Amino acid sequence: MKRFTPWSTRLLLLLLALSLQGCLGSGGNNNQVGNTITTNSNGNKVSVAQNLFKGKIYFTIDHNLWVTDGSGAARELIHGSNIYDPAISPDGKWIAFIARFKDFANLDYISAGGGPVHILLSGNGHFYNDSGFIKNTYYWFAQPAWSADGTHLLFLSDIEKEDWYAATGINAPLLDLQVFSIPFNNPTAKPQDVAYASFGDGGDRDPSYRPGHPNEVVYTHYAYDTATRTQQVIQLFLEDANAIANHPGVYHPGLPGYDPGVAITDGKDQNLQPAFSPDGNAIAYVRRESSSQMGLYMMKVPEGVTANPNNPTVEQQALAPYHKSSHILSGQFISQPTWSPDGKQIAYVSYNNEFDLWLANINYNAKTGVWSMRGIPVPLTSGGVDGDSRPFWTP
Amino acid sequence: MKPQFVKINALHLKPSRLKRGIPRLLPVTEVDTMEQRAVNGTTGSASQPGMGGPPPFGQPPGNGMQGPKRNKRRVPIWVRVVISIFLLLLIVVGGLVGYYYSVFSTPVSHIVGQQVTRLKGDEDPNVSRNGADILSGSRINILLLGSDTDQKFSSGSYLAQTDIVITIDPATKKVGMLSIPRDFYINVPGNGMHKLDEAYSLGGVALSRLTIYQDFGIPINYYAWVGLDGFIKVIDAVGGVNVDVLHPITDDNYPDDVGNKTGDIYAYKRLYIPPGPQHLSGPDALEYVRSRHADLVGDFGRSARQQQVLGALKTKLNNSDIISKLPDIAHDLDGYVKTDMQLTDVLKLANFARGLDPNSIQRVILGPPYSSSGNTLSDESVVFPYCAKIIPVIAQMFDLGNNARCNIQANSDNGSLASAAQPSPAPAATDNTWQAASQVAGTSVMSMGGSGDNLYGFRSLLDLMFMVVFESPNAMQI
Numbered sequence: 001m002k003r004f005t006p007w008s009t010r011l012l013l014l015l016l017a018l019s020l021q022g023c024l025g026s027g028g029n030n031n032q033v034g035n036t037i038t039t040n041s042n043g044n045k046v047s048v049a050q051n052l053f054k055g056k057i058y059f060t061i062d063h064n065l066w067v068t069d070g071s072g073a074a075r076e077l078i079h080g081s082n083i084y085d086p087a088i089s090p091d092g093k094w095i096a097f098i099a100r101f102k103d104f105a106n107l108d109y110i111s112a113g114g115g116p117v118h119i120l121l122s123g124n125g126h127f128y129n130d131s132g133f134i135k136n137t138y139y140w141f142a143q144p145a146w147s148a149d150g151t152h153l154l155f156l157s158d159i160e161k162e163d164w165y166a167a168t169g170i171n172a173p174l175l176d177l178q179v180f181s182i183p184f185n186n187p188t189a190k191p192q193d194v195a196y197a198s199f200g201d202g203g204d205r206d207p208s209y210r211p212g213h214p215n216e217v218v219y220t221h222y223a224y225d226t227a228t229r230t231q232q233v234i235q236l237f238l239e240d241a242n243a244i245a246n247h248p249g250v251y252h253p254g255l256p257g258y259d260p261g262v263a264i265t266d267g268k269d270q271n272l273q274p275a276f277s278p279d280g281n282a283i284a285y286v287r288r289e290s291s292s293q294m295g296l297y298m299m300k301v302p303e304g305v306t307a308n309p310n311n312p313t314v315e316q317q318a319l320a321p322y323h324k325s326s327h328i329l330s331g332q333f334i335s336q337p338t339w340s341p342d343g344k345q346i347a348y349v350s351y352n353n354e355f356d357l358w359l360a361n362i363n364y365n366a367k368t369g370v371w372s373m374r375g376i377p378v379p380l381t382s383g384g385v386d387g388d389s390r391p392f393w394t395p
Numbered sequence: 396m397k398p399q400f401v402k403i404n405a406l407h408l409k410p411s412r413l414k415r416g417i418p419r420l421l422p423v424t425e426v427d428t429m430e431q432r433a434v435n436g437t438t439g440s441a442s443q444p445g446m447g448g449p450p451p452f453g454q455p456p457g458n459g460m461q462g463p464k465r466n467k468r469r470v471p472i473w474v475r476v477v478i479s480i481f482l483l484l485l486i487v488v489g490g491l492v493g494y495y496y497s498v499f500s501t502p503v504s505h506i507v508g509q510q511v512t513r514l515k516g517d518e519d520p521n522v523s524r525n526g527a528d529i530l531s532g533s534r535i536n537i538l539l540l541g542s543d544t545d546q547k548f549s550s551g552s553y554l555a556q557t558d559i560v561i562t563i564d565p566a567t568k569k570v571g572m573l574s575i576p577r578d579f580y581i582n583v584p585g586n587g588m589h590k591l592d593e594a595y596s597l598g599g600v601a602l603s604r605l606t607i608y609q610d611f612g613i614p615i616n617y618y619a620w621v622g623l624d625g626f627i628k629v630i631d632a633v634g635g636v637n638v639d640v641l642h643p644i645t646d647d648n649y650p651d652d653v654g655n656k657t658g659d660i661y662a663y664k665r666l667y668i669p670p671g672p673q674h675l676s677g678p679d680a681l682e683y684v685r686s687r688h689a690d691l692v693g694d695f696g697r698s699a700r701q702q703q704v705l706g707a708l709k710t711k712l713n714n715s716d717i718i719s720k721l722p723d724i725a726h727d728l729d730g731y732v733k734t735d736m737q738l739t740d741v742l743k744l745a746n747f748a749r750g751l752d753p754n755s756i757q758r759v760i761l762g763p764p765y766s767s768s769g770n771t772l773s774d775e776s777v778v779f780p781y782c783a784k785i786i787p788v789i790a791q792m793f794d795l796g797n798n799a800r801c802n803i804q805a806n807s808d809n810g811s812l813a814s815a816a817q818p819s820p821a822p823a824a825t826d827n828t829w830q831a832a833s834q835v836a837g838t839s840v841m842s843m844g845g846s847g848d849n850l851y852g853f854r855s856l857l858d859l860m861f862m863v864v865f866e867s868p869n870a871m872q873i
Contacts, residue, residue, distance in 0.1 A: 042634060042635075084669075102664060102665075103664055103665040104665070105667075127662075127663060132768065132769070132770060132776065134648060134663055135647070136647060136663075136665065138647075138665055140645075140665075140667045142667070142669065158645070161647075173647060175645040175646070175647055175688075176643070176645060177643060177645070177667070200690070201642050201643070201690075202642040202643025202644060202645055202670065202689070203643055203645070205643060205669065205670060220670075222642045222643060222670070232641065232642060234642070272670065272671065273671065286671075288639070291639070291703075292639065294639070294672070333637070333639060333672035334672075335671050335672045336671070349672070351637065351672060355637070355672065355673070355674065384674075386673075386674075387637070387671070387672045387673045387674060388640075388669050388671060388672075388673035388674075
């Protein structure tokens, strides 16, 4: 009787099964990096790696607020409030954040230890008919950022959207969000204008105070080119936070050139999402390199350029550090960089079929003024976190 | 012969033998029969070698009737394994194909060929085409209707927010697209003055079609209707899309017409979509691509956003992972897309659109200067057409000559109030390039027909949906 070799059949069937598994895309997600903390709305198990960093990182999953430490453990602080952009006060006592609703947003805060949610600014309102124009009294708030002494909060809003009508007589609300500040202990005070928006491209984003320089702020400014008004120009601006307040009547919202901001990146590139280093001397930022490729870069902060922002010589001086930027890494949809408190690591969002937090170790060569990445980036989360909410890193 | 039966019985009684492999596959009935014989102690029968019957199962080569010659012709084991795997694959693939055709055939049959009886006064332009192919013969006009939410196809309380007429001249391959504001205040035949979108709620496709014909003189060959909720469901079925939002999107007057439970069908909602890479759910994606007020550059910016979402969506649709989700997507389309075109027509149209130069499409939106916003005597907010400016444009775009008309008053069903005789210079149509299309539909696609092209046609129906939702033939190209 002929002897059979069933192992070959088994091997072929195994290969067939594996190939079918590959074809059908089954087999599950094997990219889990650590402890599973929850299952997100896509049905993915979200996990957090351990022993990769020191301190605490606040972030959102399905716009629920989470915090994780280096142990790999994570805790959900607020659930079900559609939360964006958590920001921890310098003394570590408070968490300011944005709660979004259908037509408006609130600027809220809670104690870092938990407890009830307090509304700092409410954007709730209603629609009304203004001589045939349907308008409303709703407002957006976005991206709170604390001053170094914890007394003030920067934020984005459209609270002055009807001021354009009042000033010009043109019944077209300025919907583009601008940068304001309020004292944390007196939120009913009139918000101070910090940075104006140009009409039509969505306004400003990513504001923050410069550490060690309490009067300087950085933000992303979205505008159209002044020549054709058709091409987007997305630049980082540095600005004296009190310039508008200290020079009433000099600056105006809506049009480029009538604000005290000075561009610190070249308009021919699209740069966004600046993040100051803990010492305030460097900025990590994101550059759009193609439709899906984005790069993480670092540059020094230009000094002494906010006092006279509309001087052409100063404008050139403000761009000098940009041209010496260090390229750290590139990838699909890299975004939302944030520094570690010791300035040696960067956390950022990257994309590989889902948005996750990654960590990169950073070196700075003081002699050459060049930043570089040490080793390769490692994933901090897997399973998917929110890509449209900036994380926050505290000691 | 008994040892042979003992061997068979041992094979079935000792699982350990199974682990080492089964020497030969047996029909169950044959095994059962032999086992029965063994149990009964039957050792001789007409089937035994030497007794005129076939050799018993398992008999070694050289025994009985199976001589050495037959042994030489035995198929090698690797050939049998390959054939087995091939047959297995054939069965699996055949089963999958059969399953998917069964999954798609029902929704496809619910989507295409949905004829709607024409109302009195609505002349059927297809009669004069004598059954010509959709992309041959005389000019064809396709009415695109987009409605807000679930189960909108029956006429009743629902509106058509999107009213667009696509015109294709098969001879020159020129394409035009006329967008008529939903709030256009016009005569709805038999119903008096209404907004255009109300024509659909008053009489469905039939009355919308008649209104376009009677009020503007544009004969409608075909229609395509899409429920916007269907687009949302398709996006959600693929798990949403991930895009890099180009700039902050702000819109204080976005139509709150999807999932609106307030009963106010003219309600607005506010949008603020932050810039940067992010995940968009179905509703988010629809808002991102539909907002008209978020760009200083108007429809150019909107088009760029639409291409982003379409690119991300079609990347997902082209991924092999999507196979498991196709039944869900087919289910999502069922009830949300309707057309009186046949599947082959949609295939040809989609293929034609893929070869179309986007810059060659003449686009006219009947906003200012062709109309202006205002209030009726009953204080209803509407859009008033300027017939003197509209007529020359549609006369040229649809090659209507003196048949172009503009009936904007009640009881003017015969089209006598305003006509091409109105003196006014024709304003320049936007993007009036009128260049020839770059290629004609491929014959390989055209030759497909019957149920066999359901899978491919299904994809074209998705493209049809995108064209209506994005209000542009460009949506079929990405």
